[in-house]
Amino acid sequence: MASIQKGSFYHFFPSKRDLVLAVIEEFAYDWANGFVAEAFDPALPPMDRIDYVIDAAYFWQKSNKDLSGHIPGCLFGNLALEISTQDDVLRAKLNAVFTTAKDRFRDTLDEAAEQGVISPLDSETTAEAMLAYLEGMILLAKAENDPEVIYRLGPVLKTIRIEANRH
Secondary structure, eight states: OOOHHHHHEEEEEHSSHHHHHHHHHHHHHHHIIOOOOOOHHHOOHHHHHHHHHHHHHHHHHHHHHHSSSSOOHHHHHHHHHHHHHHHHHHHHHHHHHHHHHHHHHHHHHHHHHHSSSSSSOHHHHHHHHHHHOOOOOHHHHHHTOOTTTHHHGGGGGOOOOTTTTTO
8 A cells, every 4th residue: 555645645536537538638649649540550460459459358357467467457447337327427437438439349240241251240249249249258357366267268259149120
């Protein structure tokens, strides 16, 4: 635990909300320009990108467990579970992060469908379902403190399909 005087804290962050917003912004930037940019690299074939996401989630959780003995889960998922019902501003910030990930899945699915790699589908809803499944796998891996959960459940991610025009 850091030994920071309360006055020093409030010098940099007027409130706890401001601190959490700063954390979300910093990690979201690193996440979007690091892991997400790497995993959803347009140079990779579309469906390989989804495999990359699973591998990256697994290796991130496993390396943390190897170092600390526990799986941290997803920072954004953890925050959403803890604070999203308590603060509309924080919920909106977290939703923006999740929307970025969903959009990457959607764009990947659209590209795969255009190339004929997969059948046409409702890419918006499928992307949302894929993101929810990914977050759920990470949550279960954290609950079990076992990164192998991600590898065991990961292959199903590529099988999630919501039919086009299903309303």
